[in-house]
Amino acid sequence: MDKHLKRFLVGVRQVLVISPPVEYQRPGKKGFSRDAEALRGDARKVGKNLRKTINRHGEPVYHR
Template sequence: MINHLKNFLDGVSNVLALWPDEDYVRPQRGDCLTDYDYLRTDMGQVAKDMRKALKKQKHGQTDDRKSA
């Protein structure tokens, strides 16, 4: 019974981050703008990569099935 209680409390603490693990970083004030900048940069890289992939793609004919 004690193990069940410990597991339950451990799960609740992970969800609520009351006693965060060492790898959990609590956000600081002003991190929202920094996060926004990082996300904007990441999305720019994704869009650039997608554009590059689309330029390489050769489009085929829409009706390329052979008739029987």
């Protein structure tokens, strides 16, 4: 019975978010838009590097 009660209370806590887990960090103001901007910048860097590598080695080879 004690085991079931603990599991029930843990479930209630998760639903009501009484105390969020320690590892969860709430995003700051405009946190998601800043993250999206950073991801866009990373994608641009990867694309630029990929284009440079393709140009250096010639045409890409397509394998099927």
